[in-house]
Amino acid sequence: MRIVAWRLAFAVPLLLAVTFGMFALAKASPFDPVRQYLGERAMVTSPEIMAEIRANWGLDRPLLEQYTAWLGNLLAGDLGESRSLRLPVAQVIGERLGWTLLVVGCALVVMLAAGLAVGTLAAWRRDSWLDRLITGTAFTNEAAPVFWIGLLAVWVFSVTLGWLPAGGLTDAASATVTLPDLLRHLVLPVAVLAFSQSSWLLLFVRESVIGVLREDYITGARARGLRGRTVLVRHALRSALLPFITIMGARVPELVTGAILVEAVFSWPGVAGTTIKAALAVDFPLLAALTLLATLAVVAGNLLADLAYTVADPRVRVLGVS
Numbered sequence: 001m002r003i004v005a006w007r008l009a010f011a012v013p014l015l016l017a018v019t020f021g022m023f024a025l026a027k028a029s030p031f032d033p034v035r036q037y038l039g040e041r042a043m044v045t046s047p048e049i050m051a052e053i054r055a056n057w058g059l060d061r062p063l064l065e066q067y068t069a070w071l072g073n074l075l076a077g078d079l080g081e082s083r084s085l086r087l088p089v090a091q092v093i094g095e096r097l098g099w100t101l102l103v104v105g106c107a108l109v110v111m112l113a114a115g116l117a118v119g120t121l122a123a124w125r126r127d128s129w130l131d132r133l134i135t136g137t138a139f140t141n142e143a144a145p146v147f148w149i150g151l152l153a154v155w156v157f158s159v160t161l162g163w164l165p166a167g168g169l170t171d172a173a174s175a176t177v178t179l180p181d182l183l184r185h186l187v188l189p190v191a192v193l194a195f196s197q198s199s200w201l202l203l204f205v206r207e208s209v210i211g212v213l214r215e216d217y218i219t220g221a222r223a224r225g226l227r228g229r230t231v232l233v234r235h236a237l238r239s240a241l242l243p244f245i246t247i248m249g250a251r252v253p254e255l256v257t258g259a260i261l262v263e264a265v266f267s268w269p270g271v272a273g274t275t276i277k278a279a280l281a282v283d284f285p286l287l288a289a290l291t292l293l294a295t296l297a298v299v300a301g302n303l304l305a306d307l308a309y310t311v312a313d314p315r316v317r318v319l320g321v322s
Contacts, residue, residue, distance in 0.1 A: 019070075033284055034059070036281055097293075103270060119202040124228075255301075
C-alpha cells in the first residue's frame with residue numbers, strides 16, 4: 001500500500017506538469033487550429049468570422065486561463081469535442097480504446113514469451129553461432145524504425161506472399177466483424193509490435209541469465225548433480241527475472257510509441273493511431289485527452305511493475321519503499 005500511495009502522490013504533480021507543458025507547446029505552435037479546421041474554406045472565410053471561431057474555442061485567452069478551464073472541465077468529466085471527427089472526445093476514445101488494448105495486450109504476451117525463451121536460449125548457448133545469430137538480429141532490430149518493420153512485413157506477407165491482409169479491422173467487403181476475420185487482421189500488427197519491442201527484452205534477459213549463471217550457488221547446484229535444464233529454469237532464470245520486472249515498467253513509453261506507429265501503418269482503428277490524426281489536424285481537445293491517457297498508461301505501468309516486484313521479492317516489503 002505504501003508503494004501505491006507513493007506512486008499516486010507522484011502521479012498528481014507529474015500529470016499536472018505534463019498537461020500544462022502540453023498547453024504551453026500548443027500555445028507556442030505556429031499552426032492555427034482554426035485554419036486546420038476550415039481547410040480550403042479558410043481561403044474564403046473573413047478574418048472576423050475566424051476571430052469569432054477562435055474566441056468561441058477560447059484560443060484568444062491567456063495560457064493559464066485556457067489550462068484552468070480545461071482542467072475544470074476534465075474534473076467535471078467533460079473532455080470536450082473533437083474538432084476533426086465532430087464527436088465528443090470521450091466517445092472517440094471509448095470506441096477505439098478496446099482495439100488498442102487488444103493489440104497491445106496480445107503483443108505484450110507474445111513479446112514476453114518469445115523474449116524470455118530466446119534470451120534464455122542465447123545465454124545458455126553463449127558464444128555459439130546461435131547466440132551470435134540471436135544477438136545480431138536483436139541489435140539490428142533495435143536500430144530499425146518500427147514503421148520500417150511494419151512496411152517490410154506488409155510487403156513480404158501481404159503483397160508478395162498474400163498470406164495476410166495488409167491492414168484494417170476486416171476485409172473491405174465485410175459488413176460485420178467476425179472472429180476469424182479479426183484474427184487474420186490481428187496477426188501482422190501484433191507480430192510487428194511484439195518483434196519491434198522485443199530486442200531490449202531479449203538482450204536484457206540474456207545478460208541477466210549469463211550473470212546469474214556465474215554465481216556461486218549455480219556452481220553449487222551443478223556440483224550437486226542437478227540437470228542443466230533444472231539449474232537454468234528453477235535457479236538461474238528465477239533470479240534473473242527480478243530486475244526484468246522493474247525494467248518492464250520503465251519501457252512502457254516505448255510500447256505506447258510503438259503502438260501508435262503500428263496502428264498508423266496497418267490502419268488499425270485504435271486510439272493510438274488516432275493520436276497521429278489528431279496531431280495532423282491540430283485537434284487539440286482530442287490530442288490533450290490522448291496525451292493524458294498515454295501518461296496515465298506510463299504511470300500505471302510503473303506502478304504495476306513495482307507491485308509485481310514486491311510479490312516476486314519479499315525483501316522489498318521488508319525494507320520499504322524509501
